[in-house]
Amino acid sequence: EIVLTQSPATLSVSPGERVTLSCRASQSVSSHLAWYQQKPGQAPRLVIYGASTRATGIPARFSGSGSGTEFALTISSLQSEDFAVYYCQHYNNWPPLTFGGGTKVEIK
Amino acid sequence: EVQLVQSGAEVKKPGESLRISCKGSGSGYSFSTSWISWVRQMPGKGLEWMARIAPSDSYTYYSPSFQGHVTISADKSITTAYLQWSSLKASDTAMYYCCAHTSGYLVNWGQGTLVTVSS
Numbered sequence: 001e002i003v004l005t006q007s008p009a010t011l012s013v014s015p016g017e018r019v020t021l022s023c024r025a026s027q028s029v030s031s032h033l034a035w036y037q038q039k040p041g042q043a044p045r046l047v048i049y050g051a052s053t054r055a056t057g058i059p060a061r062f063s064g065s066g067s068g069t070e071f072a073l074t075i076s077s078l079q080s081e082d083f084a085v086y087y088c089q090h091y092n093n094w095p096p097l098t099f100g101g102g103t104k105v106e107i108k
Numbered sequence: 109e110v111q112l113v114q115s116g117a118e119v120k121k122p123g124e125s126l127r128i129s130c131k132g133s134g135s136g137y138s139f140s141t142s143w144i145s146w147v148r149q150m151p152g153k154g155l156e157w158m159a160r161i162a163p164s165d166s167y168t169y170y171s172p173s174f175q176g177h178v179t180i181s182a183d184k185s186i187t188t189a190y191l192q193w194s195s196l197k198a199s200d201t202a203m204y205y206c207c208a209h210t211s212g213y214l215v216n217w218g219q220g221t222l223v224t225v226s227s
Contacts, residue, residue, distance in 0.1 A: 001172075034213035036155075043205055043217040044147075044155065055215070087155055091212020095169045097145070097157040 002026050004088050004100035012108040017078050021103045023071040023088035032092035035064055035073045038102075039084045047086070048073060075105075083107055110134040110208055112218035119224045120196050127192035128221045130206030139187040140164045142208045146180060146191050149220075150202045161189060196225045 003026040013019050023033065035048040046055040048064035051071060061076040075082055088100040115129040132139045145160040159170040163182040170178075182189040189206055204221050207214040 032212060036214070038155075043220055044214075045217070046213060046215050049211070049213040089155075089157075089213065094212045095157075095160060096171045097212060097214075099155040099157065102154045 001096065002029060002090055002092065002098055004090060004098055006086075006088055006100035006103050008103060009101070010104045010106060012106050013078050014108045015078055015080055019075045019078055019105060021073045021086055021105075023066075023073070023100050025069045025071070025090060028068045029090040029092035031067045032090055032094075033064075033066070033071050034089045034091065036087045036089065037082075037084045038087065044087065078105070110137040110216040112206055112208055112216055114204075114206060114218040114221045117222040117224070119226070121227055122195075122197055122225055124196050124225075125192070125194050126196055126223065127190050128204060128223065130189045130191075130218050132187045132189070132208055137208070139182075139208075140184050142210050144180075144182060144189040145207045145209065145214060146178075146189075147205045147207060147214070148174075148202045149205070158191075163187075163189065196223075198225050198227075201225050 005024045007022045031051040033051045036044040037047050038044040047058050052064040063074045065072050085102045085104045087102045111134045113131050140163050143160045146158040148156045148158055158174045159180045161168045161180045161182050163184045179192050201224050206218040208216040
């Protein structure tokens with residue numbers, strides 16, 4: 001089973017700053033990687049799929065990059081509504097699907 | 109737009125059985141040609157993919173971590189999927205989400221069903 005490791009576990013950031021979240025796979029997942037945003041008390045929301053394609057309704061300040069085993073989610077200028085937990089998930093040769101442990105983006 | 113509406117919160121005792129539901133609807137959404145996956149989130153923890161079902165033929169796949177512990181099913185005549193337990197444990201306490209998708213990424217999510225198992 002492919003293991004996804006996200007880092008850091010927590011990021012303390014000020015509004016307006018640029019942030020980059022990392023997701024590393026234990027073996028290649030090609031570009032079959034998605035990112036989700038989860039706010040407290042809400043269901044997760046798809047942000048990125050195919051490693052770099054924004055989901056419907058996701059602002060352009062969100063971008064995804066990477067392939068193989070190294071991936072990143074970048075938020076170019078953090079807005080107040082972006083403070084949340086972000087999860088990566090692979091879907092290479094699925095099922096099964098697996099998620100990373102998550103990165104919490106909190107207000108500094 | 110796809111809508112997934114899950115059944116309400118449940119409080120159960122260890123050993124009891126439970127079935128929770130997820131009803132799909134929306135224009136342009138075909139319940140029979142999508143997969144339904146279930147995802148667990150234990151209190152304060154991350155997301156865990158449990159299983160998926162193809163409502164068209166009820167073909168299922170379970171994560172090894174959940175195989176034998178839960179059963180998923182679907183009734184395409186009422187566009188509803190189910191997740192059930194025959195004997196709940198305290199460790200089943202969690203939020204459970206259903207998701208509708210046609211690829212490996214999970215586009216549409218239900219609002220979640222909180223299951224609490226306590227004596």
